[in-house]
Amino acid sequence: MTTRRKAAIILLLEGLASSGLQMITIRQTVPFVGSSVLCTSIIISCFLAALALGYYWGGQQASERYAKSLVMNLVGSIALFGIGLSYIFVSFFFLSIADMTQGISYLSNPLIHLFLFSLLVMSPLVFFLGQTVPLLLNTADHETSKSEATGNATALSTIGNVLGCLITSLLLMYFLGVGYSIFINCLILAVCLCLMVNWSSSRTKYVLGTTLSFLTISYTLNVKIPDNLFAATTPYSNYHVADHPDGKRFIINRSSASFIGENDRKGWPYIEIMKQGIFVDDMTGKDILVLGAGGFTLSAEETNGANFTYLDVDPQIKPVAENYFLEEPIRGEFIANDARSYLLTSGKLWDVIVVDLYTNAATIPMHTATYEFFSLVSSSLKPSGKAVLNIAANPRLSDKYSANMDFTVRQALSRCITDITGYQDSLVNIVYFCSKRSSMDDKTIASLYRDNTTKVTVDGYLSTINIKKWQGRGESTNGQ
Template identity: 70%
Template sequence: MISKQRVALILLLEGLASSGVQMVTIRQTVAFVGSSVLCTSIIISCFLAALALGYYQGGKTAPEKFTRALLVNLIVAIGLFGIGLSYPFVSWYFLTVADMTAGIPGLRNPLIHLLSFCVVIMGPLVFLLGQTVPLLLNTADQNTRKSEAAGSATALSTIGNVVGCLLTSLVLMYFLGVGYSIVINCAILAICAVLVISPERSPLNSALLGVAAISLAITFVANVRIPGQLFAATTPYSDIHIAQDTEGKRLIINRSSASYIGRENREGWPYIEMMKQAIFSDDVTGKHILVLGAGGFTLSAEMTGGARFTYLDIDPKLKSVVEEDFLEETIQGDFVAQDARAYLLTNKRLWDVIVVDLYTNAATIPMHTATFEFFSLVSERLLPDGKAILNIAANPRLTDQYSLTMDNTVRRAFSRCVTDITGYRDGLENLVYLCGKPSSKDPVAGLYRDDTTRVTVDGYLSALNGTTRQD
């Protein structure tokens, strides 16, 4: 029989690792499905469903078999956690499912892929760990009321959940990276397995511990060695990779080519060059430019023209990686590691130019930075003659609900918006919005009609002011 002290420790450690499963799943799938409330809700719902099934199944296990069942569950959980949630496996899974479902309406939706991953990998893992509490209730003293024993066991496991959420996301991922977070959580489960085994070890128990040791070794290779060769850095927010091209380098964040810089001309992506042209078309000497979404810090890599750049990104490690491996020089400007909306809410400073280029992967904008309220906040932080420059990945033909609504949202929040596009195919393209701050002095737009000469007169006056296109 397992001692009460061991039982308490197992419950705490199992709860800690269970929460780690949620945090790691959310983090590892960002590169393939993005970060949104929809993705998080799918992961949490599957987690809770698997946990409930685990409680149910654990309660049905015969009392005399609880030790063996618990040990087997922990050993299998180590393998599922360490291998199933490793980046190499997650990448293989999502890319394979995407290829298999390509062209199949409904099934090709990334959210369906995420749901299948939760059912196939995360669900069984949580199901096994969820059995821990009811299985360990078999160790309760016969004189202890069942309700009291169940309450105490659940409380200990829940305390472990709380600690696990904070430890994995705020400490392990932040300081050690995702790979080591997985290794440490798997090691915690291995400790639980050791605590389950009685001093009189049987050959089978020894064999199971050997399997756990092998699983830990594979976990280390899959989560530390391989990602260490694939990425320049893995952070709580991103997998960062530098890809060498024939004429330059690409900064890849969460499988998305976030930035590009030429080796000789130091130019960036076409949409970045559009933004540069918009920024430097006027005299920017002494002007303050805020860039929300630092990317590769390329807006000021080529020139600053006397402008003062402040880059903001939520990932504090991005700056050092870019300086060492991408730009290979100190960035031109200041860097602030903070959430974009939180920064604008707490910092009342007004800017000459605000650039918005915020993405969690190739096409997903964080929900709280893609609404009318956010864009209105950006507008409020502009000087009266300031301008906002936005990069929005949408369909330039505005044939889908998202692209049409996003276009309307931007134009409602600002005034005098014009759009430059990198292509006109029926798919996602970079749409660069150049917008001004709304003012009561803005002219009211009307209509030119056949029965007046206003179009000729206004056009002539515009030409005199030098605002027409010069060929």
């Protein structure tokens, strides 16, 4: 194989691994910092900065040293890729730094932790890979102009970037999981190394021996160990089923997303609160849409005659939940789609829409936590329909996020009441029961009770009459 052809293959494979590195970094950090534009921007910014520095540093190397530099860079890249991006190391890094910075203002912010991870782990790897393009420009023959050589090299690397995005996210992580994706990218870099080494040199056996050791460690950390840790890893989540004294927990991205009782098939307290609010009415034949499938526990006990439709962005959550958590088929239909996209395009109206969307323990996807999204939920309800929302916030509304989220929900929906799982000064599950907003809500339908009128007594008496009517139909109030 000619030197020029080798260089073309290396540039293509390096671009593929570099782009795969971005996708894997974003995916591996989701369980610890969530998924948001802020997280993605930090990772991409650090990636581009390290890439630019790699381009510059590679251009400063003497031409006679390019082969040796590339070999050493590829060995270091395999080590960093296989070890530094493994779930074991990522978990150790974020949990350790969270413990060290606990209680320290600003430094305890997860975004700071993500920046440090990107700076200390991902950036050196990108720096090594970024040197590939300028170093391989030395392989261009004398008949090729510098501009043509540079254009060819960057074009091949960019084509590799495009292929890396598609192959890593759509094929490797989807069908094989994150661990295999990391290991395969390490193998790709190992192929580049094999094309670069001088097979007649006595030092080559040491280089290959070191590389083989790193590949073995990478396989162990990313394939063997995660197989024992998780029921499945997908482009979106890590799934794990853990024992509980009263049943089982379904853990998604380090969050105990669902619980199911061993005997009664009941779920977490907030799920039972939701059930009470939903099934207080006769739901026979009614249509319930659940945005955020979790462990499908809302209908695990019984459906009360309702037609459940679960929607989640991850198509693999259904077989994982059925095989490892529920140990039976789900009760209802399942649609793999983005929540906002589905509501925008389906056109169907629902009797109840349940919103329970999270990327990790406390992070709601940004596009499903805005006034526009909750308004879309309202417009997708039937006139008498209701929205049931699970919002992790501070029940005292003592921080800006909790206060703004409460205000946003109440502006987009109508007549909201809440039930909470605790009143401590921390994040808890707040369940909102809201009605569809209509044009009548813009008119003032409530007024103040004043000392100089008898309205409060009259209205209270009329309300008491309605309560007695319910009691006459077998209902009870105040637990009586």
